[in-house]
Amino acid sequence: MSAHFADRLAAAIADRECPVCLGLDPRFAWLPRCLRESAGRAGSPSEPDPRAAARAIGEFGRALIDGLADVVPACKFQIAFYEALGADGIRTLEETVARAKAKGLIVISDAKRGDIESTAEAYARAHLGATSPDADAWTGLDADALTVSPFPGMDTLAPYLAYCRTAGKGLFVLVKTSNPGSADFQDLDVCGEPLYQHIARKLQPLAERYRGHSGLSSIGAVVGATYPEHARRVRQVLPDSFFLVPGIGPQGGTAEAAAAAFRDDGRGALVSASRAVLYAFRDEPYATRFGEDGFVKASREAVLNLAQQVRHALRGRP
Amino acid sequence: MSAHFADRLAAAIADRECPVCLGLDPRFAWLPRCLRESAGRAGSPSEPDPRAAARAIGEFGRALIDGLADVVPACKFQIAFYEALGADGIRTLEETVARAKAKGLIVISDAKRGDIESTAEAYARAHLGATSPDADAWTGLDADALTVSPFPGMDTLAPYLAYCRTAGKGLFVLVKTSNPGSADFQDLDVCGEPLYQHIARKLQPLAERYRGHSGLSSIGAVVGATYPEHARRVRQVLPDSFFLVPGIGPQGGTAEAAAAAFRDDGRGALVSASRAVLYAFRDEPYATRFGEDGFVKASREAVLNLAQQVRHALRGRP
Numbered sequence: 156m157s158a159h160f161a162d163r164l165a166a167a168i169a170d171r172e173c174p175v176c177l178g179l180d181p182r183f184a185w186l187p188r189c190l191r192e193s194a195g196r197a198g199s200p201s202e203p204d205p206r207a208a209a210r211a212i213g214e215f216g217r218a219l220i221d222g223l224a225d226v227v228p229a230c231k232f233q234i235a236f237y238e239a240l241g242a243d244g245i246r247t248l249e250e251t252v253a254r255a256k257a258k259g260l261i262v263i264s265d266a267k268r269g270d271i272e273s274t275a276e277a278y279a280r281a282h283l284g285a286t287s288p289d290a291d292a293w294t295g296l297d298a299d300a301l302t303v304s305p306f307p308g309m310d311t312l313a314p315y316l317a318y319c320r321t322a323g324k325g326l327f328v329l330v331k332t333s334n335p336g337s338a339d340f341q342d343l344d345v346c347g348e349p350l351y352q353h354i355a356r357k358l359q360p361l362a363e364r365y366r367g368h369s370g371l372s373s374i375g376a377v378v379g380a381t382y383p384e385h386a387r388r389v390r391q392v393l394p395d396s397f398f399l400v401p402g403i404g405p406q407g408g409t410a411e412a413a414a415a416a417f418r419d420d421g422r423g424a425l426v427s428a429s430r431a432v433l434y435a436f437r438d439e440p441y442a443t444r445f446g447e448d449g450f451v452k453a454s455r456e457a458v459l460n461l462a463q464q465v466r467h468a469l470r471g472r473p
Numbered sequence: 474m475s476a477h478f479a480d481r482l483a484a485a486i487a488d489r490e491c492p493v494c495l496g497l498d499p500r501f502a503w504l505p506r507c508l509r510e511s512a513g514r515a516g517s518p519s520e521p522d523p524r525a526a527a528r529a530i531g532e533f534g535r536a537l538i539d540g541l542a543d544v545v546p547a548c549k550f551q552i553a554f555y556e557a558l559g560a561d562g563i564r565t566l567e568e569t570v571a572r573a574k575a576k577g578l579i580v581i582s583d584a585k586r587g588d589i590e591s592t593a594e595a596y597a598r599a600h601l602g603a604t605s606p607d608a609d610a611w612t613g614l615d616a617d618a619l620t621v622s623p624f625p626g627m628d629t630l631a632p633y634l635a636y637c638r639t640a641g642k643g644l645f646v647l648v649k650t651s652n653p654g655s656a657d658f659q660d661l662d663v664c665g666e667p668l669y670q671h672i673a674r675k676l677q678p679l680a681e682r683y684r685g686h687s688g689l690s691s692i693g694a695v696v697g698a699t700y701p702e703h704a705r706r707v708r709q710v711l712p713d714s715f716f717l718v719p720g721i722g723p724q725g726g727t728a729e730a731a732a733a734a735f736r737d738d739g740r741g742a743l744v745s746a747s748r749a750v751l752y753a754f755r756d757e758p759y760a761t762r763f764g765e766d767g768f769v770k771a772s773r774e775a776v777l778n779l780a781q782q783v784r785h786a787l788r789g790r791p
Contacts, residue, residue, distance in 0.1 A: 180592070205612060235588060235595035239602075239613065241567055246560035269622055270553060270585050271652040271724075274498070277553035284557075294523060295557065304587055306624040306647065308654025329624065334589040336626025339675065340668065345661040350668075357657065406589075 159367035160300055160325030161397050164261055165422060166369070167228030173462040174417070174469075176229035176263070177219060177454075178401070178429030179251070181212040181236050185434050187447040190215055209243035212236070216251040219433070222451035224258035227458055231263040231399070231427045232298070252296055262298045263399070265427075267329060269304030272311050278303075279314040283324045300325035302377055302399065305354050312361070316374075319365055325373040325397070330355050330389055333379025333402030351385060355392040362396045371423055372396045380408025380426065383415035390416065398424040403461070404431030410464035414472055421469045432457045477685035478618055478643030479715050482579055483740060484687070485546030491780040492735070492787075494547035494581070495537060495772075496719070496747030497569070499530040499554050503752050505765040508533055527561035530554070534569040537751070540769035542576035545776060549581040549717070549745045550616070570614055580616045581717065583745075585647060587622030590629050596621075597632040601642045618643035620695055620717065623672050630679070634692075637683055643691040643715070648673050648707055651697025651720030669703060673710040680714045689741055690714045698726025698744065701733035708734065716742040721779070722749030728782035732790055739787045750775045 168174050183191065194211035220230060237248035255262050268278040284295025303315060305328050318324040331341055331351040341351040348356075355376060362372040375397035378386045386398065398416040402408040403426055416424040435441040435457035436450040445453040486492050501509065512529035538548060555566035573580050586596040602613025621633060623646050636642040649659055649669040659669040666674075673694060680690040693715035696704045704716065716734040720726040721744055734742040753759040753775035754768035763771040 182595075233592060233595075235586075235592045235599065239595040239599040241599070241613070242560045242564035245563045249559055267588050268553075268585070269587065269624070271650055272654075274551060274553045277500075277551075277557040281553065281557040281559070294559070296559070304622055304624055306587070306622055306658060307585075307650045308652055308657040308659070310652055310654030310657075332589055332625045334626055334628055336590075336628030339626040339628075340624060340672065341626070343663040343668070343671070345663055345668070350658070350661070350663070353661070354658065 160373040161371035162367035162369045175426045175462045178231045178427040180233040180429040183208045187450045205240045206243045209240045209247040213247040229261035230255040234266040263300045264298035276314040283318040302327045327375040327399040330376040331385045333381045380413040383412040386416040401427045410468040414468035478691040479689035480685035480687045493744045493780045496549045496745040498551040498747040501526045505768045523558045524561045527558045527565040531565040547579035548573045552584040582616035594632040601636040620645045645693040645717040648694040649703045651699045698731040701730040704734040719745045728786040732786035
């Protein structure tokens with residue numbers, strides 16, 4: 156069985172001194188021109204067929220993984236953008252995940268699945284499963300961790316926990332999402348506290364049970380960088396959980412806000428940078444320095460800068 | 474643009490006098506022996522490779538669609554069981570959805586997706602999208618409706634609503650799921666009412682805006698057949714929404730309980746029967762009468778019986 160997820164993630168972050176992961180949200184229309192044009196051969200450059208688009212997205216992901224694997228600890232795949240290309244997209248996802256694992260990156264499947272237990276079993280197998288002697292278990296994506304929704308209830312987490320227990324996998328449960336509308340339901344007052352905090356409280360006994368040698372737990376939480384006050388409250392309830400922190404950059408989260416999700420010892424969180432890193436070649440100062448063809452170097456520089464900002468923010472905390 | 478989703482669904486149910494849809498949750502290990510054995514040729518009969526398993530699941534779905542298309546109004550695809558077979562499973566899903574549409578069935582993608590708006594756009598495109606002149610829009614699954622989670626907030630529904638507005642698509646928002654743990658968060662008291670009812674209340678203005686000529690709305694709700702009292706409360710808040718009602722049969726819901734989700738005029742709900750219909754050939758009285766090879770006839774008989782039970786329960790309501 157693989158080592159404990161939180162232990163592996165903590166070691167990878169410490170090893171690279173980088174608490175920021177590469178978030179792969181590949182949108183075809185935003186790819187560097189060179190990749191879009193080569194995909195265009197199969198159709199029109201502006202609207203290739205899904206197979207050509209999936210190929211371009213695959214090249215993009217592979218190039219970034221190869222170019223950033225020595226500086227980032229993990230890669231978070233936003234499944235929606237692969238799913239949008241149908242079976243071709245999922246094939247590309249499988250190949251890109253395999254590449255990330257071969258390069259030593261920890262893989263997080265950001266699928267935010269949430270369904271009743273018998274269905275959750277199939278989702279757990281799809282995302283966390285590997286080859287298995289069980290007649291009903293296929294080769295799955297074999298990601299190291301998965302994001303899931305708590306909305307259907309605590310019983311629906313059981314199939315994922317089985318993989319945490321037996322295969323060293325991890326879970327990031329949605330607690331407070333990064334979007335403006337997250338207040339609609341997550342901030343509602345229940346039993347004298349907001350729902351997101353109540354969810355964290357329900358997760359706490361689980362988080363304690365899945366703590367590793369690092370002292371950190373494989374039962375983590377998703378907490379948006381756009382809500383530092385909320386992150387502090389969740390941290391009080393879940394002192395040992397890994398927090399996955401999206402929303403930095405275009406969504407409005409800053410390095411200082413993201414730092415609120417970390418423990419006092421500067422560990423226990425992983426900031427996910429997607430658009431700000433993936434498409435760095437489109438923005439200054441990277442656009443002028445690297446151009447579209449230098450998109451990998453632009454992303455590498457952007458993620459290194461972001462990691463430095465987060466480290467700086469962590470040192471500057473009161 | 475296609476006709477209004479709720480109008481189409483109401484007409485299909487009235488036409489076939491069948492408020493029950495075929496729920497496709499294909500598990501390889503539960504397939505009729507004939508299908509499992511032919512898949513086994515590519516690997517071992519108990520554990521074929523994903524491609525062979527996907528092929529078997531495809532044959533199963535096609536046979537049921539062909540055999541039941543004249544009696545059921547719609548087919549609900551539980552995406553998890555296709556996703557669990559990776560890219561091969563998604564290819565099979567695409568082919569089976571196309572078959573269902575060609576046979577005149579309304580297709581519901583039961584994916585329960587829920588993510589922030591920029592990601593929800595990709596999920597909306599994946600499940601509800603069709604060929605489009607937009608450079609960033611591929612041929613999607615082109616389902617008629619999708620199940621989604623409200624947990625990330627009301628703003629995250631916008632991308633799906635765009636398809637309801639422009640392409641006659643529908644939405645079923647999770648309100649009260651059928652599992653025992655659904656009480657954990659969905660039943661919590663917020664603002665003097667349970668969360669599930671509060672969610673329904675937030676959906677109400679949307680539901681009103683998307684009402685068709687039938688008087689029914691394309692903004693629907695998922696309400697488990699296992700909670701008839703809850704269904705009645707949701708119905709009070711959402712008088713015109715279509716309710717998608719899972720949980721009948723093995724999960725404990727009865728035809729009488731499912732009937733609680735319907736409007737007083739006997740319309741406005743679609744009961745989804747999955748395990749009870751798909752695997753009818755395994756259970757009596759169907760097993761003896763039809764055997765494994767007669768699995769299509771067994772499912773047809775089971776769904777007709779279930780529809781009759783629901784119609785009977787509707788007539789018997791106080």
